[in-house]
Amino acid sequence: MSNSAKDPALDAPHGTALPADTPVHDAPAIAAERDMDRVAIASQAQLTWWAFRRHKLAMAGLWVIGLLYLLSLFAEFVAPADPTRQNRRAIYHPPQMIHFIDSTEDGTRIRPYVWKMDRQRDPQSLKITYVQTEEKIYLTLFGKGEDYKFWGLWDAQRHLFATVEPREKFFLFGADRLGRDMFxxxxxxxxxxxxxxxxxxxxxxxxxxxxxxxxxxxxxxxxxxxxxxxxxxxxxxxxxxxxxxxxxxxxxxxxxxxxxxxxxxxxxxxxxxxxxxxxxxxxxxxxxxxxxxxxxxxxxxxxxxxxxxxxxxxxxxxxxxxxxxxxxxxxxxxxxxxxxxxxxxxxxxxxxxxxxxxxxxxxxxxxxxxxxxxxxxxxxxxxxxxxxxxxxxxxxxx
Missing domain, CATH: 1.10.3720.10 (MetI-like)
Incomplete structure (x- = not known):
């Protein structure tokens, strides 16, 4: 096929539609030929990326690893509390699940919250237990919380999510033996x-x-x-x-x-x-x-x-x-x-x-x-x- 007679669809970028007047029975052949042209002129990096992108588990792993490194990079901002701060009133505090549908007398709306838990001690075994109460602790995105130094350089108070009332505490992953926030x-x-x-x-x-x-x-x-x-x-x-x-x-x-x-x-x-x-x-x-x-x-x-x-x-x-x-x-x-x-x-x-x-x-x-x-x-x-x-x-x- 000469250059003058070559179908313009072959010169179109990958992913673009074929011309409207292309016969239906010729469309697969033209698309395959266009892909062959792309492969012929592709660099080694492009070929590697195209092959890698077809590996679904590898792409999922790439996203997970990227998320983990993003969390580590912005740890101060993502963490709602000081990881070294001890709380004697929250020893072995169980995890609290975040709820998003808030039903009240005024109606139902989307507002994240956790149920507050009351600390009790068994009078006989002296074992500490936590009982869920009817009180809600409301959360907010990009709210003010505990002070921290971002990357050890800048003083900041904003966290990815925090309680509406700064004095309230919540434990997404629970707390350890010293009452430190596990999340x-x-x-x-x-x-x-x-x-x-x-x-x-x-x-x-x-x-x-x-x-x-x-x-x-x-x-x-x-x-x-x-x-x-x-x-x-x-x-x-x-x-x-x-x-x-x-x-x-x-x-x-x-x-x-x-x-x-x-x-x-x-x-x-x-x-x-x-x-x-x-x-x-x-x-x-x-x-x-x-x-x-x-x-x-x-x-x-x-x-x-x-x-x-x-x-x-x-x-x-x-x-x-x-x-x-x-x-x-x-x-x-x-x-x-x-x-x-x-x-x-x-x-x-x-x-x-x-x-x-x-x-x-x-x-x-x-x-x-x-x-x-x-x-x-x-x-x-x-x-x-x-x-x-x-x-x-x-x-x-x-």
Whole structure:
């Protein structure tokens, strides 16, 4: 078909309607040919994105991860209360469900509220119980609440949602043994638990690419030394090593120092898998035509590695990283749960789960396990995202 006779529908952007005079029996063929033209001129990034977008679970995981990082970024604004503020009148306060349909004598309208709960003590067992009353605590969006420093820089009072009466308190996820708001603590814990995965993976990325690339590109003695190092790290019992290194941390260290060291410990153990992946890919590519052509053209080894070989590994590296982040989160959660990771007053999902280690918590306050649900959701979301990125890494194979 000549250019002059070519149907204009083939030049139309993807998603636009076919011309009105297009015969019905020709429409599928024209649409298929138009899609083939788009694929032929698409970049690698576009092909990867189109393949990834067809993976429904991966897209759901991407939205969940984005929401979690958004919560961690605006934790001060989202949390309705100070996560460290204790309330002796709210010890093990049960969760309160938010209702939106407010029925009163004046009629029915949409207005969020929770039922107020009255604290009582059994005169015989002295057990504290909470009884729902007929009084309502009304909530408002973007209301004024407790003072806080946004990102530690600006004083603010606005919260995503707050009580209409500032003196009233509510507990969306209940309260712990010291009367601290669990919802606010979970939101603040999201910041540390999700960021420790990013920081840990960033360190593992540098180690894995550097050592794996050197091992695969140079081979010989360099490859032998690095591979023996990887095998030695992999042969170490992971949990005992984590426990020993974490137990050596002085308890008097500030929170930021504990955070940095825990991240470093997790990263030093987690780089080996990425290192092996990079080594295998470098071994497969170092004799390819484009690498030999660059070498014959006089390109330096640094340019060959960083401008020619590594870019072709981008999709595989990203997929490996998305699968490594949940392992970092689980490692920090496990160490903190055992009391050998981050320590109070630091707030992470592992630190919060440590509160649920005893029988009293299981029997009287099962809501203390809510941080564990966030761990499960985050890990599943990252795994779904990693699966989707791995499947989309080679769109031409679809």
């Amino acid at each position: 606010s603590r979970v939101i603040y814990g999201t910041r540390i638990s999700m960021s420790i995965g990013l920081v840990g993976v960033a360190i593992s990325l540098v180690l894995g690419i550097a050592l794996g690339g050197l091992s695969g590109y140079y081979g010989g003695r360099v490859d032998m030394v690095i591979q023996r190092l990887i095998e030695f790290v992999l042969s170490l019992p992971t949990i005992p090593i984590w426990l020993a290194l974490a137990a050596a941390l002085p308890p008097s260290w500030p929170i930021y120092q504990q955070y940095f060291v825990i991240t470093l410990i997790v990263s030093l153990v987690g780089w080996t898998e990425l290192g092996r992946v990079v080594r295998g890919r470098f071994l497969a590519m170092k004799n390819d035509d484009f690498v030999i052509a660059a070498r014959l053209d006089g390109a330096s080894e640094r340019r060959i590695i960083f401008r020619h070989m590594l870019p072709s590994l981008t999709s595989h590296i990203i997929a490996s990283l998305t699968l490594a982040i949940p392992l970092m989160i689980l490692a920090e959660t496990g160490l903190s749960f055992l009391g050998l990771g981050l320590q109070p007053p630091a707030i992470s999902w592992g630190v919060l789960l440590k509160e649920a280690q005893n029988i009293v918590s299981i029997s009287q306050a099962p809501w203390l396990f809510i941080p564990g649900g966030f761990v499960v959701i985050a890990v599943l979301a990252f795994n779904f995202l990693g699966d989707g990125m791995r499947d989309a890494a080679d769109p031409y194979a679809q």
